[in-house]
Amino acid sequence: xxxxxIGPALLAAGLLFCTLFAPFGAYADNKKDELSAKQNxxxxxxxxARQELEELQNQQNETQSQIDQLQGQSAEVAAQLxxxxxxxxxxxxxLDERAAAAEQAAQALADKQAEYDASLARCKNQMGAMQLxxxxxxxxxxxxxxxxxxxLTFAETLRELAAHNSAALAQLNTEAEALAAARTxxxxxxxxxxxxxxxxxxxxxxxxxxxxxxxxxLQAANTALTEQQAxxxxxxxxxxxxxxAYLQATADLDAYARAQSSKxxxxxxxxxxxxxxxxxxxxxxxxxxxxEADPWGIPHRGTDFAAPGGTPVYAIAxxxxxxxAAVYSYGNCVQISHGTADDGNTYDSLYAHLSxxxxxxxxxxxxxxxxxxxxxxxxxxxxGGGGYHLHLELRVNRARVNxxxxxxx
Numbered sequence: 001x002x003x004x005x006i007g008p009a010l011l012a013a014g015l016l017f018c019t020l021f022a023p024f025g026a027y028a029d030n031k032k033d034e035l036s037a038k039q040n041x042x043x044x045x046x047x048x049a050r051q052e053l054e055e056l057q058n059q060q061n062e063t064q065s066q067i068d069q070l071q072g073q074s075a076e077v078a079a080q081l082x083x084x085x086x087x088x089x090x091x092x093x094x095l096d097e098r099a100a101a102a103e104q105a106a107q108a109l110a111d112k113q114a115e116y117d118a119s120l121a122r123c124k125n126q127m128g129a130m131q132l133x134x135x136x137x138x139x140x141x142x143x144x145x146x147x148x149x150x151x152l153t154f155a156e157t158l159r160e161l162a163a164h165n166s167a168a169l170a171q172l173n174t175e176a177e178a179l180a181a182a183r184t185x186x187x188x189x190x191x192x193x194x195x196x197x198x199x200x201x202x203x204x205x206x207x208x209x210x211x212x213x214x215x216x217x218l219q220a221a222n223t224a225l226t227e228q229q230a231x232x233x234x235x236x237x238x239x240x241x242x243x244x245a246y247l248q249a250t251a252d253l254d255a256y257a258r259a260q261s262s263k264x265x266x267x268x269x270x271x272x273x274x275x276x277x278x279x280x281x282x283x284x285x286x287x288x289x290x291x292e293a294d295p296w297g298i299p300h301r302g303t304d305f306a307a308p309g310g311t312p313v314y315a316i317a318x319x320x321x322x323x324x325a326a327v328y329s330y331g332n333c334v335q336i337s338h339g340t341a342d343d344g345n346t347y348d349s350l351y352a353h354l355s356x357x358x359x360x361x362x363x364x365x366x367x368x369x370x371x372x373x374x375x376x377x378x379x380x381x382x383x384g385g386g387g388y389h390l391h392l393e394l395r396v397n398r399a400r401v402n403x404x405x406x407x408x409x
Contacts, residue, residue, distance in 0.1 A: 032325065035253040040328040042249035043379070046242040053239045056232040063225045070221060074214045077207055084204045091200055095193035102186035108179050247298070253327070269320060269339030271347055276316040276407045277367060279351060279392055280374070283307040286409070287389060290402040295381055302350070302393035303403045309355055309388040311374040315365045316349050316392075316407055323350075324361045330391070331378020332357050334371045345396050349403075352391035353378050 288294070288304040315336055323335035330352035338347040355375025359365055376387035394403040 032253075032256060032323075032327070035249070035256050036328045039246070039249040039253050042242070042246040043329065046239070046246040049235070049239040049242040053232065053235045056228060056235050060225060060228045060232060063221055063228060067218065067221045067225065070214055070218045074211065074218065077211045077214060081204065081207050081211065084200055084207060088197065088200045088204065091193060091197040095190065095197055098186060098190040098193045102183065102190045105179060105183035105186040108182075113176055243297070250329070269337065271317060271319070271339045271341040273317070274341055274343070274347075274406065277314065278408050279313050279316055279390060280305055280307055280311060281314075283311070283390070286404075290400075290404065301400055302352075302391050305390045305392065307374045307388060307390060309374055309376065311388075311390075312370045313351050313354060313372045313374060313390055315367055315369050315371050316394075317347070317367045319349075319365060321359045321361050321363045321365060321371070322348070324357050324359055324363075326377070327352075329379040331380070332372065332375060333378075334359060336365060336371070346398070348395040348398070350391075350393040350395075352393070353380055353387075353389060 284306040286303060287306045288300050290300060290303050292300045294300050313334075317336075317338045319336040319338040321334060322337045323333070326332050330350070332354040333350060333352040334354065334357055335348060335350045338349065340346050351372060353375055354372035354377065357372045359369075359371045365371060374388055374390050376389070380387035380389070392403050392407070394401055394406055
């Protein structure tokens with residue numbers, strides 16, 4: 001397959017270009033430095049704005065998490081208050097029941113005491129009557145008996161009456177003691193119910209205090225969240241403006257790079273083969289694909305190949321070095337104009353983040369020639385291994401395309 005070659009006439013033209021336009025080259029370097037500095041400032045401003053926006057968003061997330069936690073706690077306290085309210089109602093019913101039972105027991109005891117007192121009075125009357133009989137009246141009654149049977153029956157009746165009265169009084173006394181014990185038990189149960197209700201009242205008061213505190217904290221958190229949301233919205237406007245400024249500064253620098261490239265893409269610069277080679281003989285992995293969003297939310301402009309620092313980087317095809325210098329975001333970079341291919345399209349490649357550059361602007365290079373070495377200069381992020389990697393870009397007709405659509409992996 002025929003490859004591109006640099007003829008003596010083109011070399012002479014390149015030397016003549018460098019000689020005649022040396023002052024312009026100094027101007028171009030100043031312009032490049034100016035555009036690079038503007039891009040640097042714009043990116044720093046954008047990074048600071050994004051960082052401030054992220055901090056505000058983190059604050060919102062923390063506040064929202066606090067609100068969620070407070071709402072959860074408030075719901076738990078509300079559920080506990082509901083349970084306490086139900087328990088208080090049950091406790092009050094139990095207290096009313098036990099108080100009523102104690103009152104009933106007291107009344108039953110009073111009634112039994114009255115019955116006992118009445119029985120005791122009757123017994124006393126009967127005993128008094130018997131004492132009168134014992135005093136002589138009983139002999140008179142016995143003398144009135146018409147038979148021995150009546151006499152014996154009367155005496156037995158007196159004994160039975162005395163025994164009955166004694167048994168009745170003993171039974172009343174036993175019942176009174178049982179009622180007194182029941183009254184004491186009912187009063188104790190009522191007191192315990194009152195103590196339990198008082199404890200529930202205290203719990204309810206404590207929970208209500210906690211609920212009020214949670215309500216105040218929720219109100220404060222919601223107020224803070226509203227303020228944070230307003231600040232976040234304002235910062236989002238600032239961040240978007242900074243992002244656009246950064247994109248514009250990058251576009252200006254890219255436009256300059258394309259203009260530089262066009263100076264070297266002449267009618268004589270012809271790319272005879274689209275059989276590009278891989279810029280590295282070996283690499284660890286591809287860390288970022290073309291079009292993948294970077295940490296700033298901007299689609300990646302090329303493909304990143306992770307490789308150890310100092311790994312040789314090769315030109316993917318023949319061409320002229322249109323740029324070989326340090327550019328802020330790219331670090332040390334080389335741009336090669338490959339010229340116009342048989343398909344009528346122009347091709348340019350760019351190699352960024354080099355540790356060092358092995359070629360100079362305006363020099364001719366051949367496919368597979370070492371143009372620099374893998375490094376981590378410029379804006380490097382999330383590549384691992386110290387950030388060492390090669391950032392490769394490919395432009396077709398000055399427009400970026402996916403390098404892997406043309407370059408073998």
